[in-house]
Amino acid sequence: MKRIYLDHGATTPVDKEVVKAMLPYLTEKFGNASSIHSFGQEAKDALESSRERIAKKLGAKPNEIIFTSGGSESDNLAIKGVAHAYRKKGNHIITSSIEHPAVLGACKSLAEEGFDITYLEVDKEGFVKPDDVERAITKKTILVSIMHANNEIGTIEPIEEIGKICKSKGVLFHTDAVQSFTKVPIDVNKMNIDLLSISAHKIYGPKGVGALYIREGVKIKKMIDGGHHEFDMRAGTENIPGIVGFAKAVELTNENQIKYMTNLRNKLIKGLLKIPDTILNGPDRKNLSRRLCNNVNISFKFVEGESILLRLDDKGIAVSTGSACSSRSLKPSHVLLAIGLPPQIAHSSIRFTLGRENTIQEINYTIKTTKEVVEELRKLSPFCN
Numbered sequence: 001m002k003r004i005y006l007d008h009g010a011t012t013p014v015d016k017e018v019v020k021a022m023l024p025y026l027t028e029k030f031g032n033a034s035s036i037h038s039f040g041q042e043a044k045d046a047l048e049s050s051r052e053r054i055a056k057k058l059g060a061k062p063n064e065i066i067f068t069s070g071g072s073e074s075d076n077l078a079i080k081g082v083a084h085a086y087r088k089k090g091n092h093i094i095t096s097s098i099e100h101p102a103v104l105g106a107c108k109s110l111a112e113e114g115f116d117i118t119y120l121e122v123d124k125e126g127f128v129k130p131d132d133v134e135r136a137i138t139k140k141t142i143l144v145s146i147m148h149a150n151n152e153i154g155t156i157e158p159i160e161e162i163g164k165i166c167k168s169k170g171v172l173f174h175t176d177a178v179q180s181f182t183k184v185p186i187d188v189n190k191m192n193i194d195l196l197s198i199s200a201h202k203i204y205g206p207k208g209v210g211a212l213y214i215r216e217g218v219k220i221k222k223m224i225d226g227g228h229h230e231f232d233m234r235a236g237t238e239n240i241p242g243i244v245g246f247a248k249a250v251e252l253t254n255e256n257q258i259k260y261m262t263n264l265r266n267k268l269i270k271g272l273l274k275i276p277d278t279i280l281n282g283p284d285r286k287n288l289s290r291r292l293c294n295n296v297n298i299s300f301k302f303v304e305g306e307s308i309l310l311r312l313d314d315k316g317i318a319v320s321t322g323s324a325c326s327s328r329s330l331k332p333s334h335v336l337l338a339i340g341l342p343p344q345i346a347h348s349s350i351r352f353t354l355g356r357e358n359t360i361q362e363i364n365y366t367i368k369t370t371k372e373v374v375e376e377l378r379k380l381s382p383f384c385n
């Protein structure tokens, strides 16, 4: 059976070109970037050239990029790192109710240490209102952390406006850009971003490598102690093959892929909404320019998302219910509840996240198959009529 992967929000395959770029750094160019000899220098050169290439994509300076083990570590390092470095200045942090669990979890830990966290509500499409950010800032606020694009419903937040507010109030601004990086243009200076998290495996790079942008002059308390790697902000021998793969993955992205995925996304939305009793979650059809180019999240009323997922999987189509992180629990997604969906409808939602290797044939097959699966399940459903 041919399998169709529509879960790129969870992870992506590693591009063959990325594998090719990484291989020499696993074999003959295996040096430790801290070593003085030629093996070490070879690794160091690869590390620094990767750093420059990733910095360039963000409009940042190379010394403002530090490599981590992924998006979760970057989020934790940004939020806990700033909280602990600026504790004397204040103990208040502002975030939103629809952040990734890495951000919400870091905030929860800080709350247990005595930090005061404000969780801003979002509107029915998942947007944070910049005015709400402004109103929530107090003398004790040290950090605002609002994601660039939501992983479940694809909402692209107004981070340029939020950045402007933070700058004018003298508050640091962090954004989780794991989903948006290379899909939505980012310029850390134009957007007044002080810290920004990214990850390789969401953009056809390897798992276990990510980066945190930290504006020059912003202090963070180190989380992993050890050597003086990564400008003394994150100890540990650098993952050179992973970092080289990350930089290559960034370079392989382009505008045409975004246009291509946008077109597939629009076709998928249109086709699925023809099924009766469906709701598009996240930015609505009039607002698709503010939605991630590869995200479709739909509630199929009267059927359980889990049942749809399993039946689609039987037919070779891989999707997710909510995010991969919450799909192992039976609690409805915190994001879908935050946009005001009743639990029953939240439970009937499926996330389709497209990739550049998906084809129009796959999209058409997915629409047809989903329609059949939903109709079949509704016939069995006790909620129906």
Ligand SMILES: *Cc1c(COP(=O)(O)O)cnc(C)c1O
Residues within 6 Å of the ligand: 009, 010, 069, 070, 071, 072, 073, 075, 100, 102, 147, 149, 150, 151, 176, 177, 178, 179, 199, 200, 201, 202, 208, 209, 210
């Ligand atoms: C996947 C994801 C993360 C976590 O990144 P990892 O590299 O898997 O740790 C963080 N934030 C968002 C929005 C994500 O989609």
